[in-house]
Amino acid sequence: MTSSESRRGATVLLAVALAIASAACGSSHGGTNGIDGTNGTNGTNGTNGTLPNVMTLSVNGTTCSAGSYWNKPCVSVQICRPGTSTCKTISDLLLDTGSTGLRVFSSLVSDLGLTNVSVSGGTLTECIGYLDGSAQWGPVAMAGVKLGGEDAVTVPIQLIDSTFGTAPTSCGTTLDPDPASAGFNGILGVANWKEDCGSSCANDTANGMYYACSGASCAGATRAVSDQVKNPVAALPLDNNGLIVKLPSVAAAGSASVEGTLLLGIGTRSNNTLPAGVIKTQLDFNGEFKTAVSGGSSRAFTDTGSNGLFFNPPASAGLPVCQNTGYADWFCPASILSLNADNSASSGLGSRTVAFQLGNAVTIMDNTPVYVSPAVGGPLATYFDWGLPFFLGRDVYLGLETSSGYGWVAY
Amino acid sequence: MHTPHWRLPPRLIAAALALGLAGTASATLGEQEETAARDATAMAMTATRKAVAGRGASTVHELRAGRLAVRQYAGADGTVFAVAWDGPIHPDLDTLLGVHARALRAAAAGPRTARGPRRIVAGNLVVEFGGHGRTLQGRAYLIDAVPAGASLDDLQ
Numbered sequence: 092m093t094s095s096e097s098r099r100g101a102t103v104l105l106a107v108a109l110a111i112a113s114a115a116c117g118s119s120h121g122g123t124n125g126i127d128g129t130n131g132t133n134g135t136n137g138t139n140g141t142l143p144n145v146m147t148l149s150v151n152g153t154t155c156s157a158g159s160y161w162n163k164p165c166v167s168v169q170i171c172r173p174g175t176s177t178c179k180t181i182s183d184l185l186l187d188t189g190s191t192g193l194r195v196f197s198s199l200v201s202d203l204g205l206t207n208v209s210v211s212g213g214t215l216t217e218c219i220g221y222l223d224g225s226a227q228w229g230p231v232a233m234a235g236v237k238l239g240g241e242d243a244v245t246v247p248i249q250l251i252d253s254t255f256g257t258a259p260t261s262c263g264t265t266l267d268p269d270p271a272s273a274g275f276n277g278i279l280g281v282a283n284w285k286e287d288c289g290s291s292c293a294n295d296t297a298n299g300m301y302y303a304c305s306g307a308s309c310a311g312a313t314r315a316v317s318d319q320v321k322n323p324v325a326a327l328p329l330d331n332n333g334l335i336v337k338l339p340s341v342a343a344a345g346s347a348s349v350e351g352t353l354l355l356g357i358g359t360r361s362n363n364t365l366p367a368g369v370i371k372t373q374l375d376f377n378g379e380f381k382t383a384v385s386g387g388s389s390r391a392f393t394d395t396g397s398n399g400l401f402f403n404p405p406a407s408a409g410l411p412v413c414q415n416t417g418y419a420d421w422f423c424p425a426s427i428l429s430l431n432a433d434n435s436a437s438s439g440l441g442s443r444t445v446a447f448q449l450g451n452a453v454t455i456m457d458n459t460p461v462y463v464s465p466a467v468g469g470p471l472a473t474y475f476d477w478g479l480p481f482f483l484g485r486d487v488y489l490g491l492e493t494s495s496g497y498g499w500v501a502y
Numbered sequence: 503m504h505t506p507h508w509r510l511p512p513r514l515i516a517a518a519l520a521l522g523l524a525g526t527a528s529a530t531l532g533e534q535e536e537t538a539a540r541d542a543t544a545m546a547m548t549a550t551r552k553a554v555a556g557r558g559a560s561t562v563h564e565l566r567a568g569r570l571a572v573r574q575y576a577g578a579d580g581t582v583f584a585v586a587w588d589g590p591i592h593p594d595l596d597t598l599l600g601v602h603a604r605a606l607r608a609a610a611a612g613p614r615t616a617r618g619p620r621r622i623v624a625g626n627l628v629v630e631f632g633g634h635g636r637t638l639q640g641r642a643y644l645i646d647a648v649p650a651g652a653s654l655d656d657l658q
Contacts, residue, residue: 161615190635220591220638223620224610224631260594261545261567264607274617282635288590289636297546297568299591377637392634397618419623420616456615471619473632473639478618 142362143240144330144355148186150338150479151462152348156183160274161462162398162479164338166353168279168323170195171235172203173245178237179203183276186353188336188489189394191287192320193236194219195277196270197229197250205232208247210312212303217249217320218262219287219300222397222476225273226263227251230304236323238355244326247318251277256304278396279323281334283378283491283498286319325491330356333490333498335363336395340484343427343448345461349483357488365488371499372434372441378497380441382475383433384408390474391434393487393500397478400447400468404430412470413453421452421469432475443502447481530600531585532644535561535576544597547572558652559584565593572598575657577649584643586657592631592638599642602627606642 146166147154155165164186170193171178179202181195207230208215215231229252235243251273253266267273280287292298296311301319303312325331338351354363372380382391385405399421404410408430413423427450435442450466465480481487490499530541535551542549547565554562558577565572570589576582587593596603602624609624619632629642641657648654 160617163617218591222631222633222638223618224592224622224629224640226591260596261570261591263592263594264596264603265610280635284635287635291569291590295568299568299570299589378635379637394618394634399616399618401618417613417615420614420618420621452615469616469618470621471632472630474619476618476632476634 141240142360143242144360144363146239146353146355148336148338148351148353150349150351150483152350154182154184155348156276159183159462160398161456162464162467163275164336164395164479164482165275166279168193169237169243170200170203170205170248171237171243172205173233173235173243175235177203178235178243181276183270185275185278185396186336187278187280187394187396188282189392189396190219190221190278190280191282191284191322192219192249192280193234193246193277193323194227194229194249194251194280194320196273197252197255198269199276200234200250203234205234205250207232207250208318210303210314212310212312213305213308214256214303215247215312215314216256216302216304216309217287217300218258218302219249219320220263222394224263225265225267227267227278228253228258228262229255231320236326238323238327239353241327241330241355244323244328246321246323246326249320256302256309257307259302259309261299281322281324281489283374283489284322285325285492286316286321288314288316288319290316292316292319322491324355327355330359330363331491332359332493333357333488336482336487336489338482338484341463341465343450343455343464343466345455345458345464345466347460347462349463357490365501369488369501370441370443371488371490371501372443373436373438373499374497375437376497380434380436380500382477383435384430384475390437391477392474393477393481393489395479395482397476398467399452399478400449400480401471401476401478402468402474403470403472410449410468410470413451415453418453418456421456421467422449423451423453424449425451427451427466441499445481531574531582531598531602531642532647533582533600534580535563535574535582541565541574541597545572545594558649559656574598575652577647577652579649581647583647583649583652584641584654584657586639586641588633588637588639590636590638592640595629595642599627599629602642602644 167182220226301314302309335354410422448466465483488501547567559575563574575584605624
């Protein structure tokens with residue numbers, strides 16, 4: 092995510108500065124010097140009568156920096172020095188169902204004194220790429236991660252730092268340098284994969300993702316699957332089998348922000364039961380399913396980290412690309428259109444029909460102060476990318492991979 | 503193993519294999535394919551050259567490192583007109599795009615409202631990024647250099 096986006100770009104720097112200040116001194120557990128003074132009192136029953144598996148999820152609301160880009164879902168997470176009560180709350184983390192693992196800009200947690208992971212050849216360091224061509228680089232460190240009211244789990248996370256060692260040219264030309272440029276303080280990746288790379292990084296030093304850095308010198312390194320940067324949800328003692336994204340519905344014309352909930356675990360507590368009869372669409376070995384629109388079928392995935400519905404519509408749909416400067420990524424239909432798609436597993440099983448709307452992105456986005464809409468999308472030849480708009484007004488159940496399956500999605 | 507998506511149709515790959523032509527060359531977008539091995543060396547990838555029959559592209563250079571696969575397409579005149587890739591990361595586009603990399607950097611740095619798959623047009627150059635965790639992909643091509651008869655769909 093190479094550039095800051097939006098027409099409000101001038102405010103981003105200030106907004107991020109405020110968010111950092113807020114994270115430093117405004118956590119729910121207090122603290123005066125940027126580090127929370129206690130480890131909280133989050134036992135398994137929580138402290139306020141609610142269950143511990145609940146996280147606040149907002150789209151451009153309370154958990155996001157002011158001036159965030161369109162349709163940006165954010166959470167706050169408490170990051171701790173493992174096994175201690177030295178913790179810090181970091182907000183403005185992009186909730187991303189399209190990637191795996193917690194990554195936070197190193198500069199935001201430097202006062203925690205996290206310990207980088209040492210491997211043969213130096214410090215374990217990672218390159219992680221994204222669908223927009225951007226990438227992040229930085230060392231892997233062990234951290235205590237507290238999700239909602241859950242107890243901390245100790246997992247490897249990435250400390251984003253484009254200046255660490257020397258990033259290989261293969262990591263790309265657009266490394267996220269800082270929160271202001273990236274548009275977030277970090278990413279909480281909760282895709283179906285428990286770890287971010289899988290077996291290829293365990294077997295081959297030329298895997299392109301894991302490196303060992305000694306001083307300025309970095310060389311490809313293997314990393315066992317169980318030791319890779321991990322989805323913290325998968326490390327929870329009880330609520331580790333998936334999550335539920337619950338966001339309210341929003342009219343096509345949009346809202347300024349919405350507040351919702353991220354529930355951890357599926358069927359593990361009284362608040363996360365999968366309704367009877369709901370169809371699970373199983374994911375394939377790429378973590379994908381398929382989507383058909385007017386007969387044409389393509390590979391598909393759900394991705395809260397994408398801020399629109401990106402796909403290849405049939406010509407008959409009447410979805411021209413916007414001609415306005417700066418809006419070439421979006422559709423600009425003459426009016427708000429209602430469409431249907433059919434989602435099924437790559438095997439063809441688990442079929443669901445999904446109704447969605449698409450409007451004129453320029454009209455919707457220029458309607459300040461609207462920053463959340465289910466009806467924005469754009470052209471993509473190769474996939475149906477069910478971005479954040481898909482999640483508005485649906486409870487989306489995301490099952491993580493198991494020993495017998497690659498994960499599933501239901502709604 | 504990830505299934506490559508942007509690639510030549512199987513029958514063209516089959517034709518290439520049938521011709522039995524293979525070497526260890528690769529090339530940079532917009533340059534002659536003989537500019538070659540340079541890219542593979544720069545990117546620490548192994549390269550294989552194959553001839554293909556018909557449909558505009560006459561050779562494809564396949565570069566591999568781990569799960570990252572890069573395919574460079576050259577026309578009958580030897581000019582590389584397109585590059586496609588898939589893998590856990592995007593490849594080193596500074597190397598693959600050569601003199602066109604600067605145009606990509608400049609265009610990519612501009613303001614944007616979309617966060618998702620990205621299509622960047624910079625004059626004659628088109629670069630597309632897509633995919634998701636563990637499975638990224640993309641392609642780049644020079645509009646003016648695509649040979650007559652070649653279909654961009656063949657690069658998917």
